[in-house]
Amino acid sequence: MKYLSQISDPVFVKPTQETALDRLLKKMIRDERDLPFAYLTLKITLTLWPLAILLYWPGVNSWLWWTAVIAYQYFNNVTFKGPFGLMLHCTSHRVFFVKKYQLLNHYLPWVIGPLFGQTPETYYSHHIGMHHAENNMPEDESSTMKYQRDSLPGFLQYLGSFFFAGVYRLATYFVRKKRKKLLYRSVRGELVFILGCVALSFINFPATFVVFILPFIISRIIMMVGNWAQHAFVCPSDPDNNYKNSITCINTKYNHKCWNDGYHISHHVKPNMHWTDHPVYFRKTLDEYISNNAIVFDGIHFLHVWAYLMGKRYDLLAKHFVNIGDTFQSDAEIISFLKQRTRRFAVLPEAAVAAA
Numbered sequence: 001m002k003y004l005s006q007i008s009d010p011v012f013v014k015p016t017q018e019t020a021l022d023r024l025l026k027k028m029i030r031d032e033r034d035l036p037f038a039y040l041t042l043k044i045t046l047t048l049w050p051l052a053i054l055l056y057w058p059g060v061n062s063w064l065w066w067t068a069v070i071a072y073q074y075f076n077n078v079t080f081k082g083p084f085g086l087m088l089h090c091t092s093h094r095v096f097f098v099k100k101y102q103l104l105n106h107y108l109p110w111v112i113g114p115l116f117g118q119t120p121e122t123y124y125s126h127h128i129g130m131h132h133a134e135n136n137m138p139e140d141e142s143s144t145m146k147y148q149r150d151s152l153p154g155f156l157q158y159l160g161s162f163f164f165a166g167v168y169r170l171a172t173y174f175v176r177k178k179r180k181k182l183l184y185r186s187v188r189g190e191l192v193f194i195l196g197c198v199a200l201s202f203i204n205f206p207a208t209f210v211v212f213i214l215p216f217i218i219s220r221i222i223m224m225v226g227n228w229a230q231h232a233f234v235c236p237s238d239p240d241n242n243y244k245n246s247i248t249c250i251n252t253k254y255n256h257k258c259w260n261d262g263y264h265i266s267h268h269v270k271p272n273m274h275w276t277d278h279p280v281y282f283r284k285t286l287d288e289y290i291s292n293n294a295i296v297f298d299g300i301h302f303l304h305v306w307a308y309l310m311g312k313r314y315d316l317l318a319k320h321f322v323n324i325g326d327t328f329q330s331d332a333e334i335i336s337f338l339k340q341r342t343r344r345f346a347v348l349p350e351a352a353v354a355a356a
Contacts, residue, residue: 007251091108
């Protein structure tokens with residue numbers, strides 16, 4: 001186990017100097033703290049789109065084409081996928097560009113997102129319109145509660161359900177909730193992406209597979225791995241409690257690269273909180289974490305948590321577990337506590353309870 005010490009995760013520090021480009025971009029965005037997003041958007045645009053165009057270019061030499069394939073996959077899946085995915089996440093919760101440039105708010109989901117396999121606006125519809133509204137409870141179509149969360153077969157069932165029926169289930173959710181606008185946005189984005197891939201496959205299938213289809217497959221898997229880990233430890237007696245159905249990961253390089261995404265508890269407590277505020281808020285509200293026996297890990301992130309669960313390596317989870325309230329006396333107690341939180345269980349939706 002670990003005890004809470006200094007937090008090294010990023011917070012906003014106002015720069016003492018700025019460039020002309022800094023000043024220009026800051027006029028376009030709503031919050032100066034999101035200036036790194038503007039630069040990331042420029043880097044992705046100037047890197048991935050030229051490579052994508054090269055892959056479709058007729059008559060490109062084989063060696064150059066395969067070089068572009070390797071470069072595209074490296075930049076897409078190693079360099080940019082995490083930062084882009086969580087930039088999309090942050091800008092879904094907080095509008096990126098000011099009203100004067102509001103058309104640019106469509107740039108990430110419609111122009112950049114498809115390169116990472118993010119079908120336009122379905123992420124927003126799923127995450128904002130459904131996941132946060134339902135908070136991992138039974139009507140959340142990505143809820144983890146009914147699965148044994150340290151089980152690889154359980155995860156594969158969860159992944160398969162999302163991969164092959166996720167949009168259908170999301171659409172039926174919006175139909176039930178009578179949220180026609182989100183229904184339209186989610187289905188439209190998915191269909192535009194699929195039909196676009198079909199059309200482009202007739203033009204150049206290898207390029208379409210590299211540029212769009214493979215990133216789509218990888219993104220869907222990574223998103224479900226992340227959500228599984230974020231909501232792997234759920235208290236069966238209080239599953240709607242954000243402190244008891246989510247986890248927090250501190251002091252990890254992942255938080256520097258992916259905009260403090262490790263602070264999933266405080267993100268559910270205050271979904272619109274700016275990403276630079278989470279470490280400070282965590283310190284200020286530590287008593288809430290302690291009183292709720294919240295699960296906090298130090299030095300690992302969600303992919304580690306998922307991998308350790310799949311391998312049933314509770315010893316490694318206990319090693320990184322932060323004993324924030326001096327609640328536990330040993331790693332054995334921590335392991336017992338964590339195992340209780342990964343057991344599958346079912347909670348009836350409120351409508352069903354009322355009917356009963």
